[in-house]
Amino acid sequence: MQHLINILIKTIFVENVIFAFFLGMCSFLAVSKKIKTAFGLGLAVIFVMVLTTPLNYLILRYLLFEGALGWIHPSLASVDLTFLSFILFISTIAGAVQLVEMVVEKFLPALYTSLGIFLPLITVNCSILGASLFMQEREYNFAETTAFSLGAGIGFFLAIVLLAAIRERLRYSNIPEPLQGLGIAMIVTALMGLAFLSFSGIQL
């Protein structure tokens, strides 16, 4: 149990998807103008992350790995379909995002409009595919995968809400014109990354 909590805390703070791996920067920078929308997108990312990464784990484990198909017929025991992992991962993610989109549109129409194109674009949010690929590369088991995906989602959520809060405060700042908008957001991200360096080196 403690091992799982360690993975969770580590992925939220020490190996934050944004500040340590720079994954999912596009929606991170684009949807962080207001705390409310950032909050909504963050929750959507957590949901998609926790749904897809364990699902991808099951697909990988029971369909794609060498010998995984042995349960259908012994002659399939030597088939290795790992090369299909990318395309299957993306399909799972796209399906999950469709689900989220329908739910949000039905129940939270205001959030749906304010998220706009960035809700369907979660499909190509690098942090979500990244989480699945990290899961494959680090050879996590199912419980670890679940803890990891939850941590990665919360890490993204935390980062985007923090950036949104800072950007809301910076609305009153007298930022030089060329830097307004995306420019200052990138610099702020870098400075936040500097502060998050405080976690690097913590052994869990």
Added chain:
Amino acid sequence: MKIAQKLLNSVRPHFKEGGRFEKLHPAFDALETFLFVPGHTTSQGVHVRDAIDLKRTMFTVIVALVPTLLFGMWNVGYQHHLAYGMEASLVDNFLFGFWKVLPIIIVSYAVGLGVEFIFAIVRNHQVSEGYLVTGLLIPLTMPVTIPLWMVALGAIFCTVLGKEIFGGTGMNFMNPALLARAFMFFAFPAYMSGDIWTDLSPEAGHALVDAYSGATNLVTFDANFTKLPSPADMFWGFEQGSIGETSAFACLIGALILIATGIGSWQIIVSCVVGVLVMGLFLNVVAPADVPTHAMHTPAYYHLLMGGFAFGAVYMATDPVSAAQTETGKWIYGLLIGMFTVILRVFNPAYPEGVMLSILLMNVFAPLIDHIVVEQHIKNRKKRA
């Protein structure tokens, strides 16, 4: 003073709109308001809730920094003479430190204000007074052996990326002086950690004493905390460290000045202390009993005295720009700084000194803390209505 006034009055037309040096008006304005109290109070920026001028606010902070500065200068000399086993009088110690520290301060002010003047002239705003404090905070957080070009680099980084790109004093979200230190810490680790805390310029006829150990106290800390200086030494400041950070006593005097004048927030200082004590005591309780030298056993009050905690809590965390602004927010902000400082010191072997990074991290969290506090407040008021 009369002469200066006359001189300023005589050249003023040149700097007014349409004058010969119109472009240099911010420079003139800065000099004039520095010498004489202007007849107007500032109407925008961080201090909008108070009637006093930003320059006087900053000047009070400078006064509050004087004890740490004087003690720091003396300590530089004391540590130097101690390392060589030499007897030195109070004045000798102080003068040695004075001549070591002065160039660092001059470079910091000259470079930082230079950058600020350039921005003020190009962007056509007034030179803000914020750098008066930042320019002194940077040297105080540096080891005395720091090369001067690095001080200049840090001053430029802090003024440009920490402040000016956000529009100047009061518009940034991170403490510029701390940002400079963090930048230098990560960019030049060789100059910012290890055997650098004492000035070891050779003394004719003297060799280093055997007992001299160069590593900062906090590095030996996690192996066995009994190697630390005695609590009394740490309180008065007879230890190695950055120029201004060693003496908790000097910081305490500064804290009294800041609180008495109402410029530093007592809520933040108190909550930082509480945070450290709570976390320290908690770790003492859960510390593994079979490993008596484990860092978690460090007495909670040690964390208040050692390293730069006192300096950070008094002068850095209370920065009104980068701290949380709401009353409840200040308590949360300070508590988190204190707790996180102890966590970093105990659990992160990479950074034995956690104050700098935990304040920076909370600078990042402060806007969110404020937002949550305000939202909660609105919710409560709605419920009452």
